[in-house]
Amino acid sequence: MNTNRVIIFDTTLRDGEQSPGASMNREEKVRIAKILEAMRVDVIEAGFAIASQGDFDAIKAVAEVVKDSTIASLARAAKGDIQRAGDAIKPANSGRIHTFISTSPLHMKYKLQMEPEAVHQAVIDSVTFARQFTDDVEWSAEDGSRTEHDFLCRCVESAIDAGASTINIPDTVGYTVPDEYHALITMLFNRVPNIDKAVISVHCHNDLGLAVANSLAAVQAGARQIECTINGLGERAGNAALEEVVMALKTRKDHMPFHTDIETELITKASHMVSTVTGISVQPNKAIVGANAFAHESGIHQDGVLKHAETYEIMTPESVGLKKSTLVMGKHSGRHAFKEKLKELGFTLGDNAMNDAFKRFKDLADKKKEIYDEDIVAIVDEESRDNDIIKFVSLQVVCGSKVEHQTAELELDVDGELLSTTAEGDGPVDATFNAIMALTTDTQHLQLYQVHAVTEGTDAQAEVTVRLEENGKTVMGQGADTDTLVASARAYVNALNKLMVKREKTAPEAMAV
Numbered sequence: 106m107n108t109n110r111v112i113i114f115d116t117t118l119r120d121g122e123q124s125p126g127a128s129m130n131r132e133e134k135v136r137i138a139k140i141l142e143a144m145r146v147d148v149i150e151a152g153f154a155i156a157s158q159g160d161f162d163a164i165k166a167v168a169e170v171v172k173d174s175t176i177a178s179l180a181r182a183a184k185g186d187i188q189r190a191g192d193a194i195k196p197a198n199s200g201r202i203h204t205f206i207s208t209s210p211l212h213m214k215y216k217l218q219m220e221p222e223a224v225h226q227a228v229i230d231s232v233t234f235a236r237q238f239t240d241d242v243e244w245s246a247e248d249g250s251r252t253e254h255d256f257l258c259r260c261v262e263s264a265i266d267a268g269a270s271t272i273n274i275p276d277t278v279g280y281t282v283p284d285e286y287h288a289l290i291t292m293l294f295n296r297v298p299n300i301d302k303a304v305i306s307v308h309c310h311n312d313l314g315l316a317v318a319n320s321l322a323a324v325q326a327g328a329r330q331i332e333c334t335i336n337g338l339g340e341r342a343g344n345a346a347l348e349e350v351v352m353a354l355k356t357r358k359d360h361m362p363f364h365t366d367i368e369t370e371l372i373t374k375a376s377h378m379v380s381t382v383t384g385i386s387v388q389p390n391k392a393i394v395g396a397n398a399f400a401h402e403s404g405i406h407q408d409g410v411l412k413h414a415e416t417y418e419i420m421t422p423e424s425v426g427l428k429k430s431t432l433v434m435g436k437h438s439g440r441h442a443f444k445e446k447l448k449e450l451g452f453t454l455g456d457n458a459m460n461d462a463f464k465r466f467k468d469l470a471d472k473k474k475e476i477y478d479e480d481i482v483a484i485v486d487e488e489s490r491d492n493d494i495i496k497f498v499s500l501q502v503v504c505g506s507k508v509e510h511q512t513a514e515l516e517l518d519v520d521g522e523l524l525s526t527t528a529e530g531d532g533p534v535d536a537t538f539n540a541i542m543a544l545t546t547d548t549q550h551l552q553l554y555q556v557h558a559v560t561e562g563t564d565a566q567a568e569v570t571v572r573l574e575e576n577g578k579t580v581m582g583q584g585a586d587t588d589t590l591v592a593s594a595r596a597y598v599n600a601l602n603k604l605m606v607k608r609e610k611t612a613p614e615a616m617a618v
């Protein structure tokens with residue numbers, strides 16, 4: 106085994122999905138999993154099988170189509186969870202059960218309300234049971250960075266004895282700092298007698314903005330698996346960003362003699378896909394994947410880069426797959442070319458969705474001279490939501506400065522039934538959303554409404570993002586169209602479908618993974 110290789114464990118589809126507002130359906134998870142596989146991610150954590158039927162189905166679907174990466178499901182230290190995880194990963198070429206329990210005094214006392222001895226026994230029992238389903242079992246000490254050292258060593262040793270081949274020491278609350286975390290991993294290597302029988306993994310949250318630094322410090326102390334997410338998505342402030350850890354290891358191999366197998370040229374594409382699917386956009390100055398990450402604004406910098414790129418560029422835009430928007434198609438492009446383009450962008454659509462997407466593409470080509478990759482992604486993204494219960498059908502709005510009552514006339518397909526209504530509101534967007542609520546549910550609250558243009562020009566498609574909240578749960582929805590109101594309706598409908606997925610999740614709040 107090459108001891109300098111760092112295993113990349115991507116948890117965009119599990120911890121990433123726990124980001125406020127992010128939720129993904131089965132098709133979306135499969136699409137993201139495919140690009141992660143193409144990037145040569147070693148392990149894809151596809152979800153938390155017990156959380157809902159939807160999560161279970163998504164993990165199973167990912168396990169069916171992805172063959173080159175290991176597929177993992179999360180499970181608490183409970184037989185029902187582990188059984189469900191084992192069933193979900195069954196179709197995988199290589200499947201992993203990732204079981205965890207809290208080990209810190211705070212979590213054991215208040216969250217689990219269990220004595221340390223009972224927790225220690227649960228570690229042994231859960232790993233032993235998980236081994237009945239697969240040889241590849243990972244055990245995590247939740248809140249590991251705040252766990253007493255003696256107890257952590259004991260649990261790690263027992264987990265390895267029980268058959269865990271990966272031991273994960275999460276910084277669950279993003280509390281540690283690099284030298285402290287380095288010392289913790291070093292302590293484990295010094296004190297746990299059977300530590301050489303397992304890969305040590307790290308899983309860092311970004312509450313203090315240190316997730317990447319902490320992950321790299323742990324690797325320098327001997328950890329050889331990093332758990333991370335595309336765009337740094339994840340619970341609260343997120344997890345270590347995959348693109349940042351991978352590019353840091355690649356760019357600074359002079360200082361850190363480690364490597365990953367990641368195809369870095371796919372990073373930008375994966376980042377776009379994840380932000381489109383989740384509706385969570387990347388801040389412009391985000392490292393590696395932000396819109397400004399390779400943009401040189403000051404004259405001095407531009408001059409330097411033109412003379413010699415390395416003056417201000419520590420890595421090339423090409424190394425992360427950044428290219429200029431490409432002009433792809435026009436109104437004469439045929440079905441075959443369209444299908445090929447979709448394949449290149451990572452979409453596989455069923456026949457119906459393909460027909461609808463092609464029709465929307467043709468409609469768009471009639472309205473807009475130049476069609477870019479971003480346009481295709483925006484229109485097709487909705488057509489890949491084949492299994493959505495609520496579908497947008499049509500909208501007509503009466504509005505303008507001379508109109509007394511702004512009115513929206515709306516048709517929706519709700520679970521196969523065509524429903525229509527007319528509603529008024531304070532402005533055309535309000536009227537449109539009132540009409541949607543009249544046909545569906547009104548228990549959710551609109552928290553955010555944002556419009557941006559997909560490409561340049563006044564004929565650009567509007568991409569609308571909405572955030573809905575219900576009982577503390579939030580979801581993001583997106584919709585695109587050359588008509589801003591239609592895009593708004595599509596975005597609201599998209600968010601409602603996601604809210605239905607969230608409502609379905611049955612895992613108790615107290616799990617707080």
Ligand code: KIV
Pocket residue numbers: 120179205245246247248273275276277278308310618
């Ligand atoms: O943050 C955390 O501790 C987790 C574990 C379940 C690995 O997500």
Ligand code: ZN
Pocket residue numbers: 120275277308310340618
């Ligand atoms: Zn986590």
